[in-house]
Amino acid sequence: MRRFIPHIVLALGAGVMLLPFYWMVLTSIRAPAEIFDISLWPIPKEFTGVENYTQAATTVPMARFMLNGVIVCAGILIVQVLTAVPAAYALAKLRFPGRRLLMIAVIAALCVPMQALALPLFVGLAKAGLLNTYFAQMAPFFLSVFAIFLFHQSFRSYPDEIIEAARMDGFSEMEICWGLVLRGSLPSLAAFAVFSVVAHWNDLYWPMIVVNDTALAPPPLGMLFFSDVETGANYGALMAGAAMITAPMVVCFLLARRSFIAGITMTGVK
Amino acid sequence: MxxxxxxxxxxxxxxxxxxxxxxxxxxxxxxxxxxxxxxxxxxxxxxxxxxxxxxxxxxxxxxxxxxxxxxxxxxxxxxxxxxxxxxxxxxxxxxxxxxxxxxxxxxxxxxxxxxxxxxxxxxxxxxxxxxxxxxxxxxxxxxxxxxxxxxxxxxxxxxxxxxxxxxxxxxxxxxxxxxxxxxxxxxxxxxxxxxxxxxxxxxxxxxxxxxxxxxxxxxxxxxxxxxxxxxxxxxxxxxxxxxxxxxAVARFIGSPTINLLPAEAGASGAVSVKGMTTGLVAAPGPATLGIRAEDVRVSAGGLPARILREEKHGPDRFLTCELAEGETIVLRQKASDPTGADADGWLSLGFAEERAHLFGSNGLRRDFRVVEKAAA
CATH class of the missing domain: 3.40.50.300 (P-loop containing nucleotide triphosphate hydrolases)
Structure with a gap:
């Protein structure tokens, strides 16, 4: 019995965490009359899933929102990796004056919340005439100190002798950084990609500030427009939309799950 | 190339x-x-x-x-x-x-x-x-x-x-x-x-x-x-x-480590080690005598020493001995030969004088020549 207790406790925790998702999926296939029914029985009395999903997919340009989400998330992730990997390599493996100070600056920057920067960033983008662009949605996140920190932790454990052997063989520092050191930290890259994509796919705060054009809206902002259009009446369709935008993230995490966990445990970031 | x-x-x-x-x-x-x-x-x-x-x-x-x-x-x-x-x-x-x-x-x-x-x-x-x-x-x-x-x-x-x-x-x-x-x-x-x-x-x-x-x-x-x-x-x-x-070089090179004993060259230059006069003649002053294990011999009239332990290395054996004032000295012998110790494990040790090394108090090698002990 004793060896089951931890499993029971964990299962209860998992149940609590999963309940909202279950509720979301359940609501998305229920008819409006049943929505406020507190029963958790998975089979609705009247199956209206097809209608709900069709409505969610056709009333608003759901495909457009998804595409916007992909563009914004991919843009952010690519620039984050392009900038954070060399920075982390330099901080972890090169010796130069001011390295400690820069590392302290990175850690300090981790403590600054996005909300504190929203106003100056908004004003700056507005003055530059860049509101209502993909760029405005991506730019504040191009430089990720979290990525620098995560990669730094992981790169630090790469053996110095291999880097030195590579230098003697004629590798350039960039080739060492991308071809050897990052290659040895692929789980960290996967972990960071999951963090970044999930965070920006689900982000409502920043897109709401800089975008009011439906054609540029990422999924959560699009959902907001959708609920406005529907004046919040049809929860079934709303939840169908929510289920549709959540699904890619769940798939994304399941695919990268093994690497994600390895990346997190390896770097000691928990 | x-x-x-x-x-x-x-x-x-x-x-x-x-x-x-x-x-x-x-x-x-x-x-x-x-x-x-x-x-x-x-x-x-x-x-x-x-x-x-x-x-x-x-x-x-x-x-x-x-x-x-x-x-x-x-x-x-x-x-x-x-x-x-x-x-x-x-x-x-x-x-x-x-x-x-x-x-x-x-x-x-x-x-x-x-x-x-x-x-x-x-x-x-x-x-x-x-x-x-x-x-x-x-x-x-x-x-x-x-x-x-x-x-x-x-x-x-x-x-x-x-x-x-x-x-x-x-x-x-x-x-x-x-x-x-x-x-x-x-x-x-x-x-x-x-x-x-x-x-x-x-x-x-x-x-x-x-x-x-x-x-x-x-x-x-x-x-x-x-x-x-x-x-x-x-x-x-x-x-x-x-x-x-x-x-320092003598100490680092060689296994077992070279035996080092305090020595003194008197006014005449005759070197004595722990009271035993040797055939070495060098510039007067305190010195350190270095002697490798294979150059230590059992010979009458030498320094009395007691065997502490014996280490067998196939054809050879190393004897670790203790001198009167607690210094240890290692000697190497053919395993087939008798140790030359008496019933209580005591030996009398001499050494191949021409193969000894003498170092001054500054740690540098000091030249010496070997004369017949009788003449010294």
């Missing part, structure tokens, strides 16, 4: 407040096997890394084959290094590992890219690289391992791959940083022979760093013994063993 001299002059290096290397002058001859030996922290690894170009000296000049390379990049020096951890590229197969130094030198950036490379690279160059890899693998007998990854190899096999990767580029010289220290004792002895054989076959210049004086003694043409950032003595293994320039 693989026979070039290395010349270091006035090399200094410090990390923060500590001076790691203090004015190193060293010439490694073409085709020579030179060991840098010393205790950890003596600066030998730093010196090797300066030769490799992985560290820059604070002062001094380094020439390879006469060419000044003090400020060159590591890859421009055409040196091959074998690291203690072997430093194989973990994501590459053995074949790719060995080919890498050649690909980096012979192929342009585009030709090294994973897919495009196959189109861009010249077939002739690729065939040349393949042939060189096959030859290097053949030399080290690792042809059957070429398609494995380093993680699938044993320590000894990784060592061979590292050596193959070093020799495939036909470097100006081989640099080795304690390459055998991660192997077990038996494999280490075997690889020692192989390295010596490889050196002989290639006729290449080897600079070999080790803290193990046995490795240095058995493999090298010459040894540079380093102590606290200086080269204490540079010479052949025999010179270091039979003619140590300082007390």
């Amino acid at each position: 693989a026979r070039q001299s290395l010349d270091l002059s006035g090399i200094r290096k410090g990390f923060g407040q500590t001076q790691v290397l203090k004015d190193i002058n060293l010439s490694v001859r073409e085709g020579e096997f030179l060991s840098l030996v010393g205790m950890s922290g003596c600066g030998k690894s730093t010196l090797l890394r300066i030769i490799a170009g992985l560290e820059a000296p604070d002062e001094g000049e380094l020439r390879i084959g006469g060419r000044d390379v003090t400020n060159s990049d590591p890859s421009d020096r055409n040196l091959a290094m074998v690291f203690q951890s072997y430093a194989l590229y973990p994501h590459m197969t053995v074949r790719q590992n060995i080919a890498t130094p050649l690909r980096m030198r012979k192929l342009g950036f585009a030709a090294r890219l994973p897919l495009l490379g196959r189109v861009v690279a010249s077939r002739h160059t690729l065939a040349e690289i393949d042939a060189a890899v096959a030859q290097a693998a053949g030399t080290l007998q690792i042809t059957h391992l070429l398609d494995r990854k380093p993680a699938q190899l044993s320590g000894g096999q990784r060592q061979r791959v590292a050596l193959a990767r070093a020799l495939v580029r036909q470097p100006a010289a081989f640099l080795m940083d304690e390459p055998l220290s991660n192997l077990d004792a038996k494999l280490r002895a075997h690889m020692r022979d192989e390295l010596v054989g490889l050196h002989r076959r290639l006729g290449a210049t080897f600079v070999y760093v080790t803290h193990d004086q046995v490795e240095a003694m058995t493999m090298s043409d010459r040894i540079a013994l380093m102590i606290e950032g200086r080269i204490e003595q540079l010479g052949t293994p025999d010179e270091l063993y039979h003619n140590p320039a300082t007390l």
Whole structure:
């Protein structure tokens, strides 16, 4: 019995965490009359899933929102990796004056919340005439100190002798950084990609500030427009939309799950 | 190609407040096997890394084959290094590992890219690289391992791959940083022979760093013994063993450690050790007498000593004895001979006087001559 207790406790925790998702999926296939029914029985009395999903997919340009989400998330992730990997390599493996100070600056920057920067960033983008662009949605996140920190932790454990052997063989520092050191930290890259994509796919705060054009809206902002259009009446369709935008993230995490966990445990970031 | 001299002059290096290397002058001859030996922290690894170009000296000049390379990049020096951890590229197969130094030198950036490379690279160059890899693998007998990854190899096999990767580029010289220290004792002895054989076959210049004086003694043409950032003595293994320039060298070289006894040269110059007059004559003053275990004899009228323990080494045995005032002295005997001790384990010890070493109180070797004891 004793060896089951931890499993029971964990299962209860998992149940609590999963309940909202279950509720979301359940609501998305229920008819409006049943929505406020507190029963958790998975089979609705009247199956209206097809209608709900069709409505969610056709009333608003759901495909457009998804595409916007992909563009914004991919843009952010690519620039984050392009900038954070060399920075982390330099901080972890090169010796130069001011390295400690820069590392302290990175850690300090981790403590600054996005909300504190929203106003100056908004004003700056507005003055530059860049509101209502993909760029405005991506730019504040191009430089990720979290990525620098995560990669730094992981790169630090790469053996110095291999880097030195590579230098003697004629590798350039960039080739060492991308071809050897990052290659040895692929789980960290996967972990960071999951963090970044999930965070920006689900982000409502920043897109709401800089975008009011439906054609540029990422999924959560699009959902907001959708609920406005529907004046919040049809929860079934709303939840169908929510289920549709959540699904890619769940798939994304399941695919990268093994690497994600390895990346997190390896770097000691928990 | 693989026979070039290395010349270091006035090399200094410090990390923060500590001076790691203090004015190193060293010439490694073409085709020579030179060991840098010393205790950890003596600066030998730093010196090797300066030769490799992985560290820059604070002062001094380094020439390879006469060419000044003090400020060159590591890859421009055409040196091959074998690291203690072997430093194989973990994501590459053995074949790719060995080919890498050649690909980096012979192929342009585009030709090294994973897919495009196959189109861009010249077939002739690729065939040349393949042939060189096959030859290097053949030399080290690792042809059957070429398609494995380093993680699938044993320590000894990784060592061979590292050596193959070093020799495939036909470097100006081989640099080795304690390459055998991660192997077990038996494999280490075997690889020692192989390295010596490889050196002989290639006729290449080897600079070999080790803290193990046995490795240095058995493999090298010459040894540079380093102590606290200086080269204490540079010479052949025999010179270091039979003619140590300082007390520190005598202490470091040889196993078991040389026996050291306080001695005193009187006004006449006759040296006495613990009250026993010897046949040695040297400049007056206090001194230290060094005598190797094999030069200690059992002889009447010598220093009384009691056997503490006996260590058997097959044909020989080492007797550790205690002198009257607590000093220990080790002597080496043929195992077939009687120890020469009395029933209580007491011996009388003398030594081969012409083979003794005398060091002044400043630690430097002091000259002496041997006279008949009666005349002294």
